[in-house]
Amino acid sequence: MARAAAPLSFAAVGDAPLSTLSGVGARVAEKLAARGLVTLQDLWLHLPRQYEDRTTIVPIRLLRPGIAAQVEGTVEAVERGFRYRPSLRVAISDESQGTLLLRFFHFRAQQVAQFAVGARVRCYGTPRAGGNGLEIVHPSYRVVAEAGDDALGERLDPVYPAIEGIGPGALRKLIGQALDRLPDAEALELLPEPMRAALDLPSLRDALLTMHRPPRDADVPALLAGTHPSQQRLALEELLAHHLSLRRQRIALQRHRAPALATAGALAQRLRDALPFALTGAQERVFAQLRHDLAQPHPMLRLVQGDVGSGKTVVAALAAMLAVESGRQAALMAPTELLAEQHLANLRAWLEPLGVRVAWLAGKVTGRARRDVLAAVASGEAQVVVGTHALMQDAVAFDDLALAIVDEQHRFGVHQRLALRDKGAGGDRVPHQLVMTATPIPRTLAMAAYADLDVSAIDELPPGRTPVQTVALSAEKRPDLVERIRAACAEGRQAYWVCTLIDDSDEVIAQAAQSTFDALSAALPKARVGLVHGRMKASEKQATMRAFKEGTLDLLVATTVIEVGVDVPNASLMVIENAERLGLSQLHQLRGRVGRGSAASSCVLLYQSPMSQMARQRLETMRETNDGFVIAEKDLQLRGPGELLGTRQTGLAAFRVADLARDAALLPQVRELADTLLADDPALADRIVHRWVGGAARYASA
Known part of the structure; x- marks a missing residue:
């Protein structure tokens, strides 16, 4: 070109x-x-x-409530009042024999003087029904010399x-x-x-x-x-600039070397043979993609997304075995100790029988235990290391980190993800990166926000999972719900009751976890009720969660701290208080805490009236589908990409013109244009990126 x-x-x-x-x-x-x-x-x-249309004059008699228009008329009467608050009322009429009232609550003396009876006024605003016909409150206006004396605009006025x-x-x-x-x-x-x-x-x-x-x-x-060809033209170039920026980051990363983990896969096969379940077709497909990537001498950068319970951790463990079989290390980082501990328990149960040493590193590992773990990680004795952000501290040095796995990647800041990657960097070599999320990302959003990653989807749940039945109930039905929980606990089943706040608030109508715990404990004296929230000490949270998992608690009252990663197969009922306050993805994550066993499970969305239209749509979507990918698409429509991805966390810059939900149809064209520009005119690609993205750090390789 x-x-x-x-x-x-x-x-x-x-x-x-x-x-x-x-x-x-x-x-x-x-x-x-x-x-x-x-x-x-x-x-x-x-x-x-x-836009405001001041290119025409609308006869007053043809005005319609709620439809903005420009009118011109003669001042018939002026009234200034102070009964409740200062007000200025100006009646104007025109040749259509229509009369319109202009009403002002904020005005100056010179404005009053402008509205002399007989003066000609041109004004713009949105009429509404008043006590004596239509009125416009605080119109924009100007006094004109005579009818038709002031030329009309040729263009619409921008706002x-x-x-x-x-x-x-x-x-x-x-x-x-x-x-x-x-x-x-x-x-x-x-x-x-x-x-x-x-x-x-x-x-x-x-x-x-x-x-x-x-x-x-x-x-x-x-x-x-936003569908006008002019806006689509701007949106196309903006989407292209962001796509090129991400692709450039990917190209830069590919210039690094990475250890080629081209092993026979014997250790991964031993793990598969020892598992008490067979992999789903989707897990097989995604592991094959990972194995191909990891065998290359340049770094893998792959996002694996899958619904709650789809089995991402097993696939990550199999990938880690390719690193271990090569004599190198793998690290798995999770955003909370609760989730990291769960990964630790699973990986130890699967890997230690194979002779693989799994180490644990979190903030609460201190003193001699911490020194021992750091030494094992630095020597390579610890082959798989599981932890929280503690993995990224300066004191942590790996012997040979070949695979960095980040779970629930959107919960980490981009600097944190880069810090873990850098733990395996040496010379021009960096580790392979696998990032995982249980919040499915709509395909359109993935194409735009993750153009620098290869994206895999585990879009199949293990067999035997019963779809969770979801119902929406008004908060007035709370007594009926408490009786339902009483019956479920008496039958040996367990339940969650999730609250959106920790303490009561006068400003927000929401049941706080503490008061809900007190009320349910009193209403269900035979049930064993526990409480978990973010302000508790980590040790208290862990002890309560462990008791719930082991079945010594029947009902767990919790804040959304349990949204990610808690696995209690016997829990079959989830109550979400003030569900209208939560986003779709969060509601879906919480619902995913039940339905993990063979028992029929239910999710009750308790809402407080009145609800906004958006809240009503969210609850309706939850009732209609259990498919996280469908829910993600709907969430994108309702909330937009910034909130869905967590813009600050991902490094995804806010778009000025483009809207990913609205402009999704442009993305295939954007990808083709990017391919052509990168191949034929890289300098031009740089100029397009500079225009729209500038020098903003993208951290796309995080």
């Missing part, structure tokens, strides 16, 4: 500081910078959130997201100045003409001008929905 060198004027203009604009002094620049607006380009990409300390008019003027300095189409354009022509999209310059200054006949619904 031959391409002439593009003019440099774009970078020179687009990267110019906002202080080069008239009216931007130090204080205004500081307020703009607080919103991430530093250069002219930032203002070009600060798009309107809606921008508010910036504290800068009025909407001032912001519009600044953006107008910035747009006046847009380079010509050729200097601004980065996508090669053949690419744009194939996609039938406008130039970047035309797209920006249409978004900021749409003509009077523009398709406003499409502009607001």
Whole structure:
């Protein structure tokens, strides 16, 4: 793809500081910078959130409540009142014989003087039904000389997201100045003409001008929905920039070496033979993918996602055996001691009969025990090391770390994941990385946010699992639910009762764990009730959880601390208090704590009325499906990618224009464009990344 060198004027203009604009002094620049607006380009990409149509005058008689419009009329009467609070009421009428009331609660004396009877006023706002016909509260307005004397606009007026300390008019003027300095189409354009022509999209310059200054006949619904060709043009380039950024990180990582774990797989086979269950087809497929990756001399970077209970840990253990058989080490890091301890118990049960030494390193391992573990890790005697973030401390030195496994990877900051990877780094060599999550990531999101990873899905549950029955109940039904728990405990079954807060709060209508524990203990005197929450000492939490797992507790009252990794097959009932307050993925994770045995299991979503529309949709989705991948797609629609992934944790920068749920159809094209650019014009790919991502650290190889 031959391409002439593009003019440099774009970078020179687009990267110019906002202080080069008239009216931007130090204080205004500081307020703009607080919103991430530093250069002219930032203002070009600060798009309107809606538009006002001042290109036509609507007769007052044709106004409709709730539909914004521009009207022009003559002042018929003015009334100033102070009964409850200051108010100014101005009645205007027009040639359609319609009358409209303009109402102001904040006004100055000079405004009152402007509204002299007989004055001609043009105003814009959204009418609503008032006591004597339609009224507009605080319209924008101006006094005009005579009817039809003031020319109408040729374009729709943009309304921008508010910036504290800068009025909407001032912001519009600044953006107008910035747009006046847009380079010509050729200097601004980065996508090669053949690419744009194939996609039938406008130039970047035309797209920006249409978004900021749409003509009077523009398709406003499409502009607001983000489906207008101009917005799709911007979204495509932004998605491409982020995709290229991640791909560049992947290419950089691939330049490192990694130990090629091309073993016969005898140790992994011995583990498979010793397991009391057969692997599912999905587990077989994913392990084959891991084995292929680990045999390469460059580092694996693979995300394994699978629903709760799909068997990710077994697959990770098999991968670890390839490292151990090669005479090297594997490490597994989990975000909480509770989850890390569970991994430790499973791995010791599976691996120690094979003669594999499994070490444990967490914050509570202290004194001589800690020194012994550190020595075993440094000498290589500890072949598999399980722990929390304690694995990343400076004192921890591995002999030869070949595989770093991170569970529930989105719960770690990117720096933490890099720190574990660096534990196995030496020269240009880094360990293979396997990251796992039980929160399925929608395919569209994975394509955009994890373009630097290979993604595998364990999309099949082990046989014998009974789907969990899910019902939503009003909190008023609590007494009935308590009776149901009494019956379940009497039959030897166990139950969870999850609360969203630890202590009672006057501000939030939510049952706190402590008061719920007290109430249930009193209501169920024959049941053995335990309590777990995040403020308890780790030793107390572990003891309570162990008692529940061993069956010496019937009912566990807990906060969402038990969301991840607790495995109690006998627990068959899950109650989630104030379920309307939780996101879909969190609800699904909690539900996954039951249904892990052969008994029929239930999940009760207790909600407090009234519910928001989004909360209602979440609970409805939970009732309709147990499929985590379906739930993840719905969660993406409802909450957006930043919240679903945890933007701060993943390093995924917030998008300015693109919306991953809305623009998913662009992603296959984005991938094709990225392939072409990386192969034919890497310098151009760098310029696209710079425009949208800048120098922000991506940590994509974490």
